[in-house]
Amino acid sequence: MALEGQTCYAIARKLEKEQIPTPRASLMQAYGKYETAERAKYPNKWDQTTVRGILRNPIYLGKLIWQKTQTKSFKDKRIVARPQEEWITVEGTHEALVDEATFYTVQQRIQVKQPAPTANPENKLRGLLFCGGCNSRMEFSSATGRKICGHYCCGKHRHYGGKECSTHYISVKQINAVLLEDIQRHASLAAEDKEKYIAYLMQLSEKEWIGEKASYTKEAEQCQRRISELDILLKRLYEDNVFGRISDERFASMSADYEAESRKLKDRYNEIQTLLANYARQSRDAKEFAALVEQYTNITELTEELLHTLIEKVIVHEKEVIDGETVMRIDIYYRFIGKVGSEDDAILITPKTRRVSIPLAPGA
Numbered sequence: 001m002a003l004e005g006q007t008c009y010a011i012a013r014k015l016e017k018e019q020i021p022t023p024r025a026s027l028m029q030a031y032g033k034y035e036t037a038e039r040a041k042y043p044n045k046w047d048q049t050t051v052r053g054i055l056r057n058p059i060y061l062g063k064l065i066w067q068k069t070q071t072k073s074f075k076d077k078r079i080v081a082r083p084q085e086e087w088i089t090v091e092g093t094h095e096a097l098v099d100e101a102t103f104y105t106v107q108q109r110i111q112v113k114q115p116a117p118t119a120n121p122e123n124k125l126r127g128l129l130f131c132g133g134c135n136s137r138m139e140f141s142s143a144t145g146r147k148i149c150g151h152y153c154c155g156k157h158r159h160y161g162g163k164e165c166s167t168h169y170i171s172v173k174q175i176n177a178v179l180l181e182d183i184q185r186h187a188s189l190a191a192e193d194k195e196k197y198i199a200y201l202m203q204l205s206e207k208e209w210i211g212e213k214a215s216y217t218k219e220a221e222q223c224q225r226r227i228s229e230l231d232i233l234l235k236r237l238y239e240d241n242v243f244g245r246i247s248d249e250r251f252a253s254m255s256a257d258y259e260a261e262s263r264k265l266k267d268r269y270n271e272i273q274t275l276l277a278n279y280a281r282q283s284r285d286a287k288e289f290a291a292l293v294e295q296y297t298n299i300t301e302l303t304e305e306l307l308h309t310l311i312e313k314v315i316v317h318e319k320e321v322i323d324g325e326t327v328m329r330i331d332i333y334y335r336f337i338g339k340v341g342s343e344d345d346a347i348l349i350t351p352k353t354r355r356v357s358i359p360l361a362p363g364a
Contacts, residue, residue, distance in 0.1 A: 012046035012047060012048045016044055016045060019044050020044065022043060055106055055107075060096065061100060062092055062096030063092070064089070064093045065087050065090075067087055068082055069082060101292050104335070105335070108308065122142065122149045122150045128308070128311055129316060131165060132317035133317070134164065136155045136156040139154075149172040152169075168317070179307070179314070187293050197290055198290050201289065202286055216272050223265045223272070224269065234259070237251060238255075289335065289337045293334075312338070
């Protein structure tokens with residue numbers, strides 16, 4: 001139900017209507033637990049928080065996670081969350097009930113606030129479109145009584161006007177045409193020769209990654225260098241305080257600033273290292289995407305479930321003039337593989353502007 005776009009609230013109401021017992025009610029019936037709890041009086045009363053917790057629980061992927069929380073100290077027993085990098089994950093402890101593609105698609109869907117689907121039936125890309133100028137979400141507007149089905153525009157422009165960002169206007173018909181064509185291209189390549197297609201994805205991803213990797217590596221080196229400088233500054237600052245060259249108040253203020261900057265740099269450095277490490281998993285991700293997209297070889301129209309299963313996000317850039325023609329670039333980031341473009345660096349452009357050919361086979 002969540003994969004189809006239903007909200008946690010809608011799922012909760014459906015479970016309640018079908019008289020499905022809640023997890024706590026099931027434990028009460030099976031083991032006699034929670035018999036005195038207030039909610040035990042209403043065994044079929046589902047809450048959207050309970051549904052969200054179930055949808056986010058990785059136990060259904062066949063894995064268990066420990067050390068997610070801890071007490072503040074041996075004296076203070078209040079529970080606090082641990083950083084995610086300190087969690088202990090054990091894979092394959094039991095049979096998975098859902099596959100990873102479905103699980104992570106649902107995670108993306110439940111993060112986006114979704115109004116009732118009947119309100120905007122054409123808004124199939126809810127939460128997937130982002131402005132290429134300011135990176136804010138694109139917002140949907142219906143077109144009641146008009147020939148077009150609706151359009152998307154930059155959310156920041158819509159709320160704050162042209163001083164913040166431009167419109168980045170694109171119609172539903174235009175964006176659907178671009179996405180359908182590109183998905184059909186990937187699906188046909190996967191169906192024709194999966195191994196060759198995987199190698200093709202790796203080659204294209206590597207082209208995209210070369211520039212990013214150099215940029216990330218340079219930024220990581222800058223972070224390390226500044227962290228080392230801050231360590232030296234803190235030591236000197238401590239010595240100046242010990243020998244009375246600066247006051248305690250000045251020492252406290254300056255050291256706090258240095259330590260805050262150091263923590264921020266260390267967090268960014270760890271984030272970059274994670275991004276660099278993700279490249280090593282690219283081969284496995286390409287295989288998973290090939291198996292996923294192959295199922296959609298014969299599609300002729302887009303559904304909300306299909307879009308949210310295959311696509312992570314879509315970046316819509318503002319119109320620009322190239323060789324005297326107005327074009328609008330579209331960047332599609334697919335699940336598992338990200339943005340892959342094409343071998344001849346052709347760009348995806350909205351219909352009724354200028355079309356650029358995209359090779360239908362590796363090496364074409």
